[in-house]
Amino acid sequence: MIQASARSRCVTVTTTEEKPAVDVDDDVDLEFVEMIKKTGGPNIQNCYQCGTCSGSCPAGAFTNYLVRGIIRKALLGLKEEVISSPDLWFCTTCYACTDRCPQDVKPTDVIKAIRNVAVAEGYMLGPHQKVAAKVVEAAHAVPLDKESWQNLRVKVGLEPVPPNASGNPWAIDEIRKITKKSGFEKLIGYEEFMKAQKEKAKKKAEEKKSQKKE
Numbered sequence: 001m002i003q004a005s006a007r008s009r010c011v012t013v014t015t016t017e018e019k020p021a022v023d024v025d026d027d028v029d030l031e032f033v034e035m036i037k038k039t040g041g042p043n044i045q046n047c048y049q050c051g052t053c054s055g056s057c058p059a060g061a062f063t064n065y066l067v068r069g070i071i072r073k074a075l076l077g078l079k080e081e082v083i084s085s086p087d088l089w090f091c092t093t094c095y096a097c098t099d100r101c102p103q104d105v106k107p108t109d110v111i112k113a114i115r116n117v118a119v120a121e122g123y124m125l126g127p128h129q130k131v132a133a134k135v136v137e138a139a140h141a142v143p144l145d146k147e148s149w150q151n152l153r154v155k156v157g158l159e160p161v162p163p164n165a166s167g168n169p170w171a172i173d174e175i176r177k178i179t180k181k182s183g184f185e186k187l188i189g190y191e192e193f194m195k196a197q198k199e200k201a202k203k204k205a206e207e208k209k210s211q212k213k214e
Contacts, residue, residue: 029079032117036074039117041110046103047071053097053107065090067097067107074114083118089125119187132188133197139165139175 036044053067054060060067065087073082082088088111097107118124124132131141143166144150150160161167165175179185 028077032079040113
């Protein structure tokens with residue numbers, strides 16, 4: 001810990017907690033890097049760990065997300081540790097790291113490629129699964145399925161429903177056919193997710209009903 005002097009305007013600086021060393025002899029997948037390259041991150045091996053990506057990342061300033069750390073572990077073949085980490089989903093795809101990378105690693109594309117591998121292996125955060133399910137259900141990641149949102153559009157002089165799939169039932173049917181035939185529904189666990197949502201809604205309704213009786 002570095003303590004500021006009485007005359008200094010600097011604040012106390014405390015070092016971050018030291019993380020345990022990673023044993024690369026355990027659970028190493030030598031094919032992981034090639035998998036990432038084929039899935040959308042062909043330049044991952046250009047990385048020489050300069051840290052520009054992590055220093056440029058707005059998400060990293062508020063979370064434990066460390067682009068450089070994920071790429072380093074991926075290069076070491078620590079597939080399971082990388083694809084199972086919730087940190088993988090903190091990236092907002094702003095491309096700040098890609099714009100500044102001196103080695104043209106394209107870190108954002110690497111992260112997206114690893115996410116693709118993670119989903120294929122059954123790892124996906126709830127909020128992302130919810131958005132994916134919305135695409136299947138309404139052919140739009142952020143559908144205007146609340147009357148208050150439609151009223152707000154009217155208030156600012158817009159049509160209640162935007163000119164996209166939200167207002168075209170035939171388009172929703174077409175998207176549903178595509179998501180089913182392409183295997184997207186199965187990939188995101190759509191049926192299991194919807195079943196869990198119904199159970200959750202049912203439980204909430206029962207709790208609300210029980211509270212009213214009390």
